[in-house]
Amino acid sequence: MSRQIIVGNWKMNGTRQDTQVLVEALVNGLPASAPDVVICPPFTQLALVQPALASSPICLGAQDCHKDVSGAHTGDISAPMLSELGVSYVILGHSERRQEHGELDETVREKAVAATKAGLTPIICIGETEDQRESGEHEDVLGWQIKGSLPDGFAGIVAYEPIWAIGTGLAATTDQIAQTMAFLRAELVRQFGEAGKAIKILYGGSVNAGNAVSVLSIPEVAGALVGGASLKADAFLSIVSAASAA
Numbered sequence: 001m002s003r004q005i006i007v008g009n010w011k012m013n014g015t016r017q018d019t020q021v022l023v024e025a026l027v028n029g030l031p032a033s034a035p036d037v038v039i040c041p042p043f044t045q046l047a048l049v050q051p052a053l054a055s056s057p058i059c060l061g062a063q064d065c066h067k068d069v070s071g072a073h074t075g076d077i078s079a080p081m082l083s084e085l086g087v088s089y090v091i092l093g094h095s096e097r098r099q100e101h102g103e104l105d106e107t108v109r110e111k112a113v114a115a116t117k118a119g120l121t122p123i124i125c126i127g128e129t130e131d132q133r134e135s136g137e138h139e140d141v142l143g144w145q146i147k148g149s150l151p152d153g154f155a156g157i158v159a160y161e162p163i164w165a166i167g168t169g170l171a172a173t174t175d176q177i178a179q180t181m182a183f184l185r186a187e188l189v190r191q192f193g194e195a196g197k198a199i200k201i202l203y204g205g206s207v208n209a210g211n212a213v214s215v216l217s218i219p220e221v222a223g224a225l226v227g228g229a230s231l232k233a234d235a236f237l238s239i240v241s242a243a244s245a246a
């Protein structure tokens with residue numbers, strides 16, 4: 001299996017003090033044979049974290065970017081601004097942004113184009129609601145999200161995050177993840193041809209130190225997008241170690 005990637009999405013958490021303590025623990029505790037590791041602090045902490053990662057293989061990610069390079073977009077941050085801060089990955093289309101900010105597939109696609117132009121690797125999130133899973137519509141929903149959110153020639157990462165598994169402590173079962181991963185791979189190949197085989201797919205949704213080994217051992221799972229457990233150094237480093245073992 002190719003090298004896995006573990007991404008920590010800190011969401012809207014972390015004072016300067018918390019951030020310094022957490023980053024130091026991650027940098028010092030990273031195992032020698034670690035997978036690729038990315039941490040995505042809030043925008044306001046990026047400039048603080050970047051120098052702390054200077055001599056570490058841990059990469060810096062952001063949680064969103066705008067589709068334009070600059071302009072009258074109050075409160076937004078552009079992809080080149082992130083790139084200038086040493087950011088190399090950006091999470092796009094997270095369900096919290098889709099739900100709280102009404103972000104549509106089309107917007108996510110435009111942001112992915114902007115991110116790629118600025119040299120960032122987009123991590124595009126997709127996932128179904130609990131109702132969609134229960135009514136058996138989840139594959140249709142995920143297929144449409146891939147079609148709508150991933151630009152032509154997409155060479156980034158997809159993160160499958162079932163909305164009902166985010167922050168609930170109830171990760172999807174290994175069978176649910178395995179079936180959905182197989183569906184997503186087939187869909188990526190159907191939509192992108194040969195290039196669809198190379199797109200890494202992460203799983204996200206209540207990944208923790210206890211379930212990481214089983215989640216990361218599922219075929220097609222190329223890593224994890226971790227929320228809550230990425231805020232605790234011990235838990236996140238256990239997940240990182242599980243990826244090294246998977």
Ligand SMILES: O=C(CO)COP(=O)(O)O
Pocket residue numbers: 009094161165166167168169204205206207225226227228229
């Ligand atoms: O949304 C997530 C990562 O982007 C997952 O969050 P939790 O790991 O807290 O469920």
